[in-house]
Amino acid sequence: MARCHPYELEDLCIDAKAPQAEINALIAKMGAVVLKGLLSKEEVDQMNKDFKPHLDALGPSGNKEQWDGSFFPNTSKKVPGLLAKSDQYVHSMLLNPPQLNVTALLEVNPGGKAQELHRDDAIYHDRIKGSDVWDPRQEKSILALAALTKVTPENGGTLIVPGSHIRSDDLPAPTYEDAIHVAAEPGDCVVILCSVYHGGGANSMEVGAPNSVRCMALCGFSCGYLKQEENQYLQLPIEAVKRLPIEAQRLAGWDMSLPYLGYVNWEHPLLTLGHDRSIVPQLDDLFYDKVQDAPQPSAVSA
Ligand SMILES: O=C(O)CCC(=O)C(=O)O
Numbered sequence: 239m240a241r242c243h244p245y246e247l248e249d250l251c252i253d254a255k256a257p258q259a260e261i262n263a264l265i266a267k268m269g270a271v272v273l274k275g276l277l278s279k280e281e282v283d284q285m286n287k288d289f290k291p292h293l294d295a296l297g298p299s300g301n302k303e304q305w306d307g308s309f310f311p312n313t314s315k316k317v318p319g320l321l322a323k324s325d326q327y328v329h330s331m332l333l334n335p336p337q338l339n340v341t342a343l344l345e346v347n348p349g350g351k352a353q354e355l356h357r358d359d360a361i362y363h364d365r366i367k368g369s370d371v372w373d374p375r376q377e378k379s380i381l382a383l384a385a386l387t388k389v390t391p392e393n394g395g396t397l398i399v400p401g402s403h404i405r406s407d408d409l410p411a412p413t414y415e416d417a418i419h420v421a422a423e424p425g426d427c428v429v430i431l432c433s434v435y436h437g438g439g440a441n442s443m444e445v446g447a448p449n450s451v452r453c454m455a456l457c458g459f460s461c462g463y464l465k466q467e468e469n470q471y472l473q474l475p476i477e478a479v480k481r482l483p484i485e486a487q488r489l490a491g492w493d494m495s496l497p498y499l500g501y502v503n504w505e506h507p508l509l510t511l512g513h514d515r516s517i518v519p520q521l522d523d524l525f526y527d528k529v530q531d532a533p534q535p536s537a538v539s540a
């Protein structure tokens with residue numbers, strides 16, 4: 239059966255050092271990109287080292303005590319709360335600005351079945367009207383998936399339907415035949431708009447075969463006025479939050495969404511982490527967004 243688009247994996251791939259405007263144009267067209275070589279070998283090695291004890295603590299793949307559903311079968315190991323588990327993750331994935339939405343390590347093991355194709359933004363109950371041109375204002379969140387192992391179509395490479403970010407919700411959802419399979423090297427990073435149809439792939443490999451385990455570190459961002467998918471305030475030990483760089487604390491949710499959403503005792507939430515008042519926005523700075531309120535270039539020239 240014909241796919242609903244003409245694209246192959248290489249149409250989504252772009253050098254991570256390409257000009258930002260080129261990357262933006264590609265994601266606007268496709269709804270997803272693969273940034274080749276975003277992370278260095280050292281960054282990938284350090285994250286794998288930091289996460290190993292947490293994966294080991296879950297026991298072997300297929301362990302019946304793990305979540306065993308269709309979206310996440312027990313062959314997928316899932317580690318949450320990554321800000322408290324790897325400083326390298328904080329620096330390589332988080333400090334890359336809006337508000338953090340979700341962190342997760344997803345290790346897909348042999349025997350794992352493919353996820354249903356889905357839009358992550360379905361959690362916000364939005365409907366996409368569908369059009370020929372992408373309107374960035376429809377987006378609520380964006381997700382980066384960094385490869386920490388080799389990722390192949392056989393070991394669970396993510397399934398993506400290019401162009402489906404502008405597909406109307408009145409049309410039937412795309413099928414597995416419409417999806418392309420991600421293949422990526424460690425350090426490559428898949429970035430998807432959360433309106434694009436995607437899903438974790440099946441792992442059809444034998445246990446113990448080379449590259450039979452697929453591991454990706456996920457870092458999602460959402461608009462600051464939305465409830466976060468992974469509840470950072472309850473997920474992270476407060477002492478671990480206090481140790482994060484201030485920019486990471488803000489991204490994790492200890493911040494205001496202007497105008498005046500998210501205060502504590504009428505003040506900025508960073509004060510709850512013990513910061514000196516002099517470095518924390520106060521009074522009118524809790525209400526007015528100087529960037530948004532400034533005259534826009536078109537308004538000035540008109
Ligand atoms: O594991 C993957 O490749 C994608 C996972 C995913 O889409 C999800 O958990 O929502």
Ligand SMILES: [Fe+2]
Pocket residue numbers: 356357358436437
């Ligand atoms: Fe997803």
